[in-house]
Each structure stands twice: as C-alpha cells, then as structure tokens.
Amino acid sequence: MTEKDAWSMNGYLGIIIIAILLGCAAFSLVYRQFSLGIICLLMAILLATGLTLIQPNQACVVLFFGKYIGSVRKEGLVITVPLSLRKKISLRVRNFHSSRLKVNDVNGNPIEIAAVIVFKVVDSAKAMFDVDQYEQFVEIQSETALRAVATKYPYDSFDEHELTLRGNAEEISNELKTEVHERLYVAGVEIIEARLTHLAYSTEIAQAMLQRQQASAIVAARKQIVEGAVGIVQDAMEQLEQDGVVKLNNEKRVTMMNNLLVSIVADNGAQPIINTGSLNDD
Structure with missing residues (x-):
C-alpha cells in the first residue's frame, strides 16, 4: 500500500456551489419543476457529505465503500469524494519514551536501558492499512530494537578499540536509529532521532560491578604507569651511558634501574638516602 492523492477541491468554493444548488432547488420547487429541484437538492447533499476540515x-x-481512494493533505476546509469514509492521521513529529528495560549485555551482565524515539508518519496509507494500530506498533518495535542493540555490546570496557554502551553513545544511537527505521519502514514511519536516556547496571549487581570497574581502572592505570616508567628508565640509562657520566657494571645497572622504577611507580614519594662518605679515615 502506497499513499496517493485523492480528489479534492477548495471547501469554500464547494460551499458556494452547494448554496447555488440549494437556491436552484428552491427556485425549481417554487415554479413546480420538481425533477430539476430534486436533482439540484441531491447534488447539494452529495457535495455536502464530502466536506471535511483538515488541520x-x-x-x-x-x-469509498471499503476501497482506498487516496489521501488529502491540503489544510483547511476541503471537499473530497462524496459518501466516503474519512480517517485522519497526524503527521506531526512525536516522541516515544520507552520504559526501562532489563536486558543482558554481550557479556551476560544484566543492565537497565531506556531510549527516546522521535518519529513522524510520512505515508498515511501504510500507517493506516499495512499495520494494525501503528502507534502501538511503533512502541513494541522500538523496544524490540533497543533490546537487540543492547545485547550486541558490553556495558563498559577499558579497551579503547571496543564499542561500549556507556562510552560510545553517538555510535550506539546511530545504530539504534537504523535498527528502528528498518523495523518501522513497513508502517510508513520515519525515525528522526533515537537516543539512550537511561543506562545502568541492574540493582542486584550494581555494587559488585562498581567494585569491578574500580579494580579494572586501577589495573589499567598501573599498567600505563609501569609502561611509562620503563620508558623513562631506559632513556635515563642510555643518556647516562652515552654522556659518559657513569660507568656501571651489570649488577650496578640492575640496582639503579630497580631504584628508579621504585621511585617512579611508588604511590608515596621516594625518601632518598644521602651517602656522605665513611667515618673511617682510611
């Protein structure tokens, strides 16, 4: 089913024509031309049945008797096919805010997620005849698409190259928009925007996952600190040896590297021990 234009004419012009027909009918009845008067009266009544107001x-x-004739989008007062059944559909932009859904992410962790879907009807014929109650169809399919997207990605990850629900909101929203559009195209609905409005771990595991996040963050930070410290120590040792400041054997080199690493990596500041020489005069 595809939307097409139905026959229509200006409603104010139609009212003038109806008034003329009624006048002709009255004039004909006064002068006893009953057949002409009845025809004019019936024509006026038929045209009046096509009057409709469109916002x-x-x-x-x-x-028209169960057959789709077309759709009228002209705003104001219009006259369309007489004796027809007319149903109005809003073309305005609307929001649908999903309820908080409990789903499992790709790692099996239960999360709560919700989204807002901004949509409008672009094909009134599809919305009316291809689905039953298109507004309810939009709600159900939007929540289904949200569940499908949520199960593809982890809630969070410390891998910079991995998409996550929490860290890549823009990419997730774009995929959600595409997923919802594919499901609602059959209903003649266009998706303007899709955004996550709520994302959190389920209450039963929220505390445990918070501790896990903190531990993972500490490990990731420690790893970065150690990698940086090793690079600093390597550069320092190479610079000292190239400038000829000190000459160290393998044992002294290992000791010095160990001391530098400890001083850089340690949480607390290193406490240096100053060697001022020996008390022995020899």
Whole structure:
C-alpha cells in the first residue's frame, strides 16, 4: 500500500456551489419543476457529505465503500469524494519514551536501558492499512530494537578499540536509529532521532560491578604507569651511558634501574638516602 492523492477541491468554493444548488432547488420547487429541484437538492447533499476540515500537519485518508481512494493533505476546509469514509492521521513529529528495560549485555551482565524515539508518519496509507494500530506498533518495535542493540555490546570496557554502551553513545544511537527505521519502514514511519536516556547496571549487581570497574581502572592505570616508567628508565640509562657520566657494571645497572622504577611507580614519594662518605679515615 502506497499513499496517493485523492480528489479534492477548495471547501469554500464547494460551499458556494452547494448554496447555488440549494437556491436552484428552491427556485425549481417554487415554479413546480420538481425533477430539476430534486436533482439540484441531491447534488447539494452529495457535495455536502464530502466536506471535511483538515488541520496543519494532518492527512485525511479517504475510503469509498471499503476501497482506498487516496489521501488529502491540503489544510483547511476541503471537499473530497462524496459518501466516503474519512480517517485522519497526524503527521506531526512525536516522541516515544520507552520504559526501562532489563536486558543482558554481550557479556551476560544484566543492565537497565531506556531510549527516546522521535518519529513522524510520512505515508498515511501504510500507517493506516499495512499495520494494525501503528502507534502501538511503533512502541513494541522500538523496544524490540533497543533490546537487540543492547545485547550486541558490553556495558563498559577499558579497551579503547571496543564499542561500549556507556562510552560510545553517538555510535550506539546511530545504530539504534537504523535498527528502528528498518523495523518501522513497513508502517510508513520515519525515525528522526533515537537516543539512550537511561543506562545502568541492574540493582542486584550494581555494587559488585562498581567494585569491578574500580579494580579494572586501577589495573589499567598501573599498567600505563609501569609502561611509562620503563620508558623513562631506559632513556635515563642510555643518556647516562652515552654522556659518559657513569660507568656501571651489570649488577650496578640492575640496582639503579630497580631504584628508579621504585621511585617512579611508588604511590608515596621516594625518601632518598644521602651517602656522605665513611667515618673511617682510611
């Protein structure tokens, strides 16, 4: 089913034509031309049955004895096919805010997630005839798409190259928009925007996952500190040996490297011990 234009004319012009027909009918009945008067009266009544008022950003779906004739999008007072059934559909932009869904991420961790979907109807025929109650269809399919996207990615990760629900909101929103659009295209609905509005671990594991996040963050930070410290020590040792400041054997080199690493990596500041020489005069 695809939307098409239905026949329509300006409603104010139609009212003038109806008034003329009624005047002709009255004139004919006065002068006893009953057949002409009845025809004019019936024509006026038929045209009046096609009068309808359409608001801005609204479509009027026209059915004639069960057959789809077309849709009218002209705002204001119009006259369309007489004796037709007309159903109106809003074309305005609307929001759908999903409830908080409990799903498992790709690692099996239970999370709570919610999203807002901004949409509008672009094909009134599809919305009316291809699905049953398109608004309810939008809600169910949006939540289904949100569940599908949430199960593809982890909630959080310290791998910079891995997409996560918490760290890549823009990419996740774009994928959610694409997923919802594919599901709602059949209903003649266009998705304007899709955004996550709530994301958190489920209450039963929130405390444990917080401790896990803290531990993972500490490990990642320690790893980066150690890698930086090794680089600093290597550069310092190479610079000392190249400048000829000191000449160290393997044992002294290991001791010096150990002391430098400890002083750089330690949480507390290193306490230096100053060697001022020996008390022995020899």
